[in-house]
Amino acid sequence: MDTVCSVNAFEDGTIELYNSIFEKLDSIEKKFSLTIPDSEICLVNKNAGISSVEVSKEFLYVVNTAQKISELTDGALDISANPLIELWGINTDHAKVPDQDEIKAAMEKVDWKKITTDSDSVFLEEKGMSINLGAIVKGYAADEIIKILKSYKVKKSVVDLGGNIYMFGKKADGSFWNVGIKNPKDPNATPLLIISTAEKSIVTSGNYERYFEKDGIRYHHIFDTKTGIPSANGTASATIVCSKSILADCLSTAFFIMGKEKAAAVIPTIEKEFKTNIAVVFINDKNNFSTLGEIEIHEM
Template sequence: MSPDDRVYAYSAVLMGSPILLKLLEHNQPVAAGVFRLIKQQENLLTVNRPDSEVMAINHAAGEHPVVVSQPVFELIARAREISLLEGSCFNFTIGPLVKCWKIGFHGNRVPPAAEIARLLTLTDPRQVILDRQARSVFLPVKGMEIDLGAIAKGDIADRVRDFLRQQQITDALINLGGNVQTLGGMPGSANWGIGLKKPFAGPDDLIGVIGISGKSVVTSGIYERYFELAGQRYHHILNPETGFPLDNELLSVTVISPQSIDGDIFTTLLYGMGVEKGLACLATTPEIEAVFVTKQRQVICSSQRQFNFTLLDSSYQLGRNQLSAGRML
């Protein structure tokens, strides 16, 4: 019997994405509990349901604060904190711009510069008023919208991991459409193997495989949602300063971390920084590691303390982490 024969897979479509759960035992009640938990969290956080707590906040913009549940308040507080970091490309008030571009939602148009400039005035995270004692959130300007899409999947993945631990599950993998969280490893191995997708290629085409155990893997890339117009490619990772897609040397950033929510946060932060500044940032955060894939087909890994990487595609080359090389001298 091969190791794969001892892995039981359960799937569902939630949050607009295929969700995959892998267990090393047949346990339908646990799988049902996982999908129920994901659905509950989706109902609280999504902007695609008019009755979600996040949509209640958006609908009340410019009118009154909205009291939310403690988990939602804490997630919004975390998103605001990260959005206010100096130079941060993470912005949880970017909702109006996301809706304007409609990238990945049959938009395929470049909004006029005047429209972008007007919407930028509605995307200042400093304006969001949080009252911890009342557990309320207030958007003071009509038209403001918060969007937790850049952080919600990570939060949910961590909650699923905690649920699995409560059920005495020691080895498992949950894939929330790009956010992967693991416990233990596969049969006969200390690790789970997570594929690093080849940009702008088929769904099964991989650059390589990341081996991890008990860690999260989150990837953000310009190939995930984009459109092309007049020979120009427009992707979904927006620059909160300009309102247009970020443009640098990167195709994707993959973050390896203990918490999936940190993976969500750091994929956005590191993509905005680029390779050199990103590696410098990672040198001060040893619990976070990353794999950068550049437009020059270079794959640059950070220190690899928490993962190993195997290159599979010969059209890509392993680049040199200059910071790590410098420390070795």
């Protein structure tokens, strides 16, 4: 998944367990990778505006989950944003600031409502459309790893898929795990905040993760599909804490774009839909933080 993935099952870890986990990750990679030509996502994108593509149940589950979050967040999460992602080229050797005509042309191919699914297939309604599941698939993968850990009767584990964290169980002494939230102004420094939790996924989206600078302006990788440019609402990072990593992954992106006030308005509906509690930590561009929901947090 183009990142470092690590799993620590402590005293319950075995070669058999770890092999099972990384075989599952390899299977997910082969379905969801945009760099594997015969992956399911590439086949769906290649057939945009032409025909529906038969997909696996897990691919359909991920797409349907993303679509539900798009509906509940008024499109703040939009997996059809790939034309914008490719246009800007952030984190590639061809990153650029497009002109307005280029942005407008790309945005004409972005619309989550034009992704059609049925019981076994996905169809992108217009040629030139393409989906990107980078804002959800690591969360899905983390949930699948937790299922494997439970099937092996593992008591506690730390799962880290490129910063998508899942703290399973509690520490040996029964205390909560501590997870740092990076300082957006200096990500390599001491964490700005510490979250203490157990049995939760913690996922952060921040403007310091992938970006480039031009003429003194930072252009990050989280796009507001209503404008076609990186989100610029004063949010530096949004961290989600909940029991479902697929949901935490989606919402970290959506809430980064929405901001605190709009996020607060939709959280009760999302909690009811997904049957889980949600907590959020926002850090703004002045490095001040605020929270939504119940969460144990410490300043460093």
